Amino acid sequence: xxxxxxxxxxxxxxxxxxxxxxxxxxxxxxxxxxxxxxxxxxxxxxxxxxxxxxxxxxxxxxxxxxxxxxxxxxxxxxxxxxxxxxxxxxxxxxxxxxxxxxxxxxxxxxxxxxxxxxxxxxxxxxxxxxxxxxxxxxxxxxxxxxxxxxxxxxxxxxxxxxxxxxxxxxxxxxxxxxxxxxxxxxxxxxxxxxxxxxxxxxxxxxxxxxxxxxxxxxxxxxxxxxxxxxxxxxxxxxxxxxxxxxxxxxxxxxxxxxxxxxxxxxxxxxx
Amino acid sequence: xxxxxxxxxxxxxxxxxxxxxxxxxxxxxxxxxxxxxxxxxxxxxxxxxxxxxxxxxxxxxxxxxxxxxxxxxxxxxxxxxxxxxxxxxxxxxxxxxxxxxxxxxxxxxxxxxxxxxxxxxxxxxxxxxxxxxxxxxxxxxxxxxxxxxxxxxxxxxxxxxxxxxxxxxxxxxxxxxxxxxxxxxxxxxxxxxxxxxxxxxxxxxxxxxxxxxxxxxxxxxxxxxxxxxxxxxxxxxxxxxxxxxxxxxxxxxxxxxxxxxxxxxxxxxxxxxxx
Numbered sequence: 001x002x003x004x005x006x007x008x009x010x011x012x013x014x015x016x017x018x019x020x021x022x023x024x025x026x027x028x029x030x031x032x033x034x035x036x037x038x039x040x041x042x043x044x045x046x047x048x049x050x051x052x053x054x055x056x057x058x059x060x061x062x063x064x065x066x067x068x069x070x071x072x073x074x075x076x077x078x079x080x081x082x083x084x085x086x087x088x089x090x091x092x093x094x095x096x097x098x099x100x101x102x103x104x105x106x107x108x109x110x111x112x113x114x115x116x117x118x119x120x121x122x123x124x125x126x127x128x129x130x131x132x133x134x135x136x137x138x139x140x141x142x143x144x145x146x147x148x149x150x151x152x153x154x155x156x157x158x159x160x161x162x163x164x165x166x167x168x169x170x171x172x173x174x175x176x177x178x179x180x181x182x183x184x185x186x187x188x189x190x191x192x193x194x195x196x197x198x199x200x201x202x203x204x205x206x207x208x209x210x211x212x213x214x215x216x217x218x219x220x221x222x223x224x225x226x227x228x229x230x231x232x233x234x235x236x237x238x239x240x241x242x243x244x245x246x247x248x249x250x251x252x253x254x255x256x257x258x259x260x261x262x263x264x265x266x267x268x269x270x271x
Numbered sequence: 272x273x274x275x276x277x278x279x280x281x282x283x284x285x286x287x288x289x290x291x292x293x294x295x296x297x298x299x300x301x302x303x304x305x306x307x308x309x310x311x312x313x314x315x316x317x318x319x320x321x322x323x324x325x326x327x328x329x330x331x332x333x334x335x336x337x338x339x340x341x342x343x344x345x346x347x348x349x350x351x352x353x354x355x356x357x358x359x360x361x362x363x364x365x366x367x368x369x370x371x372x373x374x375x376x377x378x379x380x381x382x383x384x385x386x387x388x389x390x391x392x393x394x395x396x397x398x399x400x401x402x403x404x405x406x407x408x409x410x411x412x413x414x415x416x417x418x419x420x421x422x423x424x425x426x427x428x429x430x431x432x433x434x435x436x437x438x439x440x441x442x443x444x445x446x447x448x449x450x451x452x453x454x455x456x457x458x459x460x461x462x463x464x465x466x467x468x469x470x471x472x473x474x475x476x477x478x479x480x481x482x483x484x485x486x487x488x489x490x491x492x493x494x495x496x497x498x499x500x501x502x503x504x505x506x507x508x509x510x511x512x513x514x515x516x517x518x519x520x521x522x523x524x525x526x527x528x529x530x531x532x533x534x535x536x537x538x539x540x541x542x543x544x545x546x
Contacts, residue, residue, distance in 0.1 A: 173363075175356060175358055175360040176360055176361070176362045176363065178322055178356075178360065179354070179356055179360035179361070179362070179373075179426075179429075180362065180373055180376065181322065181349075182320055182322060182349060182352070182354040182439075183349065183350070183354075183373060183374050183375075183376050183377050183429070183433055184346045184347065184348075184349035184350040184376065184377025184378075184433070185346070185373070185376035185377060185384075186346065186376075186381065188381050189376045189381060189384050192384070192385055193362060193365070193369075193373050193376060193384070194362065197362050197363075197364040197365050198362070198363070198364065200364065201364075
């Protein structure tokens with residue numbers, strides 16, 4: 001113990017021997033698991049179809065071009081529906097997500113024992129169900145059409161927006177809140193002066209980001225009857241009208257590019 | 272006017288931050304509260320405006336016990352205590368004007384403050400204070416565009432627009448360079464004198480404290496170990512507040528030890544400034 005160690009010959013290891021062993025063992029298990037899974041997947045695959053895939057893909061690709069441009073006049077309205085589903089759905093989600101976020105954030109919730117878990121439950125249940133599944137449920141509840149799509153999109157988005165927003169609320173600079181508190185402000189005033197200015201950029205970014213995602217999600221909702229351009233896509237797929245499918249895919253691509261451009265612009269101008 | 276009696280603050284971790292402190296601040300008196308980091312300086316003034324709740328003891332301001340107040344009453348009392356923070360604590364994304372006007376939140380209703388429709392008298396007072404701290408052309412700048420010294424000036428204007436009786440000032444110069452520090456301290460003490468304000472100024476720069484305060488209180492491990500005149504702060508007193516240290520000989524010792532890599536005297540930079 002008292003022996004003086006020569007600093008020039010003292011040895012230092014990044015990991016101790018035990019940690020090294022554990023790390024090696026974890027790698028071993030992971031590799032074995034991967035090999036096992038690979039084998040199982042391989043057994044249950046009909047390899048004939050897989051080898052055949054390039055030929056089929058080429059065949060469909062051949063049938064898909066050229067796109068049937070004249071079909072476009074039937075697509076404007078469903079496309080407009082799609083944009084509306086995404087936009088209105090996002091707005092409804094924002095309205096519902098804001099209170100949920102404030103109830104879920106540790107520093108603004110009125111009670112961590114009752115209210116916060118409920119808010120977190122709302123967030124988790126909204127997030128755990130895909131909007132396509134929400135649509136399936138809602139089409140059978142409120143019938144097919146645009147409204148089902150809007151509600152599906154908004155129910156799915158509440159959790160997403162509320163989660164990111166409550167994380168932003170929890171990360172605010174507490175000093176600014178204290179400064180406002182020290183002036184004798186009421187709780188609501190502390191909220192609008194101390195907290196809201198700090199989360200506004202995050203809020204705008206989250207909302208636009210979710211709108212951008214929702215444009216993409218709303219294009220497929222029609223597959224289950226919840227309105228929008230997906231209805232046409234489904235119909236065209238069912239009758240193997242490949243040139244129409246191509247046109248729809250091109251249109252969806254353009255819509256998504258446009259929404260990403262808008263969302264990037266908005267986020268850039270806020271930060 | 273402010274009377275702290277047997278104040279104790281014990282954190283949930285069991286740390287005793289304030290240990291039976293008695294302190295009376297007269298009207299218009301500017302006190303510098305000095306002491307090492309962790310001595311409880313911040314905790315003490317944060318207990319006064321109840322940003323933290325004390326464990327036991329009493330705090331009397333203008334004849335009322337702050338410790339016992341409920342939220343509505345506390346909010347009204349907080350209006351008469353202006354606070355100035357170490358890291359300025361401005362709302363970064365609001366304008367200078369909004370930051371100054373936020374000092375009036377205790378007087379203005381929710382909708383007025385939400386819509387930024389403050390009474391003209393408040394806006395006039397804000398422009399007046401901004402002129403006084405030399406920032407009247409910056410009213411519409413966002414707080415995060417300002418330099419450290421400018422931000423602290425906004426912080427001072429925000430505290431003063433409350434029309435307080437006492438200022439609670441927490442390390443106002445810790446993030447500023449020496450020149451700006453002096454300017455800020457001079458501004459605070461001048462404004463106190465002009466408005467007959469009392470102030471408790473937490474500061475770890477002993478030289479600055481001696482320059483600008485009329486009374487110095489030394490805090491060590493949550494207890495007051497010195498209370499008196501700035502001129503009586505002799506090395507033995509400083510040793511009692513901060514612990515043993517060579518308060519006069521820093522430079523000489525360093526040169527003597529220059530060629531050996533032995534431990535350099537463990538001094539804080541503000542002690543060098545004292546010479």
